[in-house]
Amino acid sequence: MTTFLGMPRVAPQPATAPQDPLRWGPDFPTAAHETLGNGQMRTNLRHATRTIRDKRLRMVSELPDWEELREAGSAIKHWTMSHLPELLVQLEENVTARGGVVHWARDAAEANRIVADLVRATGESEVVKVKSMATQETGLNEHLAAEGITATETDLAELIVQLAGDMPSHVLVPAIHRNRDEIRAIFTERMGDAPADLTSEPRALAMAARAHLRAKFLTARVAISGANLAVAETGTVSVFESEGNGRMCLTLPDTLITVMGIEKVVPAFQDLEVFTQLLPRSSTGERMNPYTTMWTGVTPGDGPQAFHLVLLDNGRTKALADEVGRQALHCIRCSACMNVCPVYEHTGGHAYGSVYPGPIGAILTPQLTGMGTRGATDPHDPTASLPFASSLCGACYEACPVKIDIPTALVHLRNRAVESQQRRLLPTGWEAGMRAASAVMSSGSRFAVAARAAGLGRIVARHDRIARLPYPGSLWTGVRDLPAPPAQSFRTWWKEHQADGATRPAGAPSPGSTAGNEA
């Protein structure tokens, strides 16, 4: 038992418990304002992403055929998406033929209901869980709790997030925003059976979690997991993990319930050859993840004797209908894009207000929530701000093991966000500005006039710089100077230059020398 005096020191991040795991927060700029001010989080994050990033680069550069592997991964995903209905039916047939039961869930609520019913049918009220983005996405744990079922996360990082009442801030390392001292505090305050003398030494923390979880593994009769891949051809489902806690859940209990996004199917067993290489190197920077568990239906006398596979849509078919946006469904959740993203590095995952943060979250979340589609209800949906939460630097595209062109998808989704605003006749300041700019920038002569007018900006300039502008210019000048616009436009210079007998043949004296003479 721990001795605990005074106020809990573990503040959940974010502070308010989410209603909808796909959109729990305000829009990105507002949320980023909060997270940018959290120095501890940013230090934690910076350190962690850099470490993983460097490891990934080392592991990737080891493979001479990395680019071909990425091509192969991308090609398999393209093929899969264009045959998704058939592949899912094939998967269902093969899982069923091998003793599993397949359930189809249109949305989060349906998936949660199916899982709760399945657990209740076993008569159990305690389940162990393998880390899973799909069940994070549906808010399964909260739903089960409301039904009187306790679900224990067994992935170390996920356990930390669960105990702290947090939301994950990274796909692979959900507690990346926490450091060792915070984790020690979380364990001592919330775990119940943490040793009284627990230190923040990594091994001590791991051993405390291990003891805590061991008791759960040995008593649990029902487990819930996600899936990294499912093979249509054989009905094989698989989980890739590092700790082995997942394998405990996948093998010890009597009943296994797997919730899987419909995009996780691959056509053939041989396709695993590609993803078993791409995934661990991209995510943890390892040649091979320590535990890859694969199971096909049920095997009498070995492992869980009841297997349920819940196929989750929850907005995925909507994304599939978008010819550019659909590539977000190719994602294998390796998190490489987060680890290289400068925006993520500064704002952290919580700024994205969704279980899917970072570059992939910026293109996946708004599609899952139906942003910009006809019939979507709220034009001010905070997820509509996500496609704009990128400087389009392209680092994510470069890192993505399945070559998702995230920058193009971002720009495409920005267009969808803009179009849906326009459909609702909500003229914004941006709208007016963009219209006016379009008129100016589609004609050389109009642009020349405008560029000359811009020179008037020199009036507000002091010492050749503008240090203060009214809103919205203040968004720039709040932290940066702006150079004074030039006194002479390029076009004017060009005319003088030409009049001067420009376009000299090779060998003619350089115009620079004339300049010197004049001076």
Place this chain on the structure above:
Amino acid sequence: MRIALFATCINEAMFPQAPAATVRLLERLGHEVVFPESQACCGQMHVNTGYFREAVPVIRNHVRAFEPVLDGEWDAVVGPSGSCVGSVRHQQAMVARREGEDRLARDAELVASRTYELSELLVDVLGTTDVGAWFPHSVTYHPTCHSLRMIKVGDKPLRLLRAVAGIDLVELPEAQACCGFGGTFSLKNSETSAAMVHEKVRNVVSTGAEVLVAGDYSCLMNMAGSLSRQGTGVHAAHLAEVLASTREAPWSPTVLPGDRSRATAVPAAVPGPAAPAARAEEAGPAAPAGPAAAPSSVLRGTTAEVGR
């Protein structure tokens, strides 16, 4: 060769020294430069902000302005901007097609296939890395994201810089990290953008270089704006300005001189190792280039004509 200059809108409005330097450089190398007057903008700002429909007339204007390159009127089009050339190459046709303008999309693709960023034109098309430039300053080079990842110029700018006489090229730590400009991103997500540029500037200052060089004035405007606000004393220059600089017509700073008398403390974007503010002091003021009696620039005449 006859080369058409795509000056780019931001250069025309704010940084005429970049296209002017491009003109002087290419002419010095013996080429003829043409400036198609009907050009305005490539459409990148509209596209990146999601205004595809509004981008179409802008794209059409650009494509029509540069179409003569297809009839052999010019041998190539050059743009001193990685992001604008990236937009020409990767966005114009995509957006035109999306908006049902198939013919425009085809034409855009053709024009794009003859359009080069400055370092690409010099190295790949004109086959030169030593352009005979003289630039007696310590320089650090930021490879802008779009040059690096969208049009993949690789080490061409560095090869050109290394061949410059008198230059002292200092490596920029975390050079490949984005400076946080991102067009309207710098306004729509101004705080995040600020955090990013602060980190970039800290890295720039840590090199002790006098001049920050990049191939894109949009990114330079962001970084120079921050360098200036923080009073670092580091100047900014476009790759074209460095390459156009010669002994006879040496470069002199035209953008945000970063007056150190206005210095404010370098804001700590990320807690951790303190900003190497001391290094800024060590860097010393950027030496005025060339004899003071010859105020010169890459521009025709003196800095008094343009940029001042």
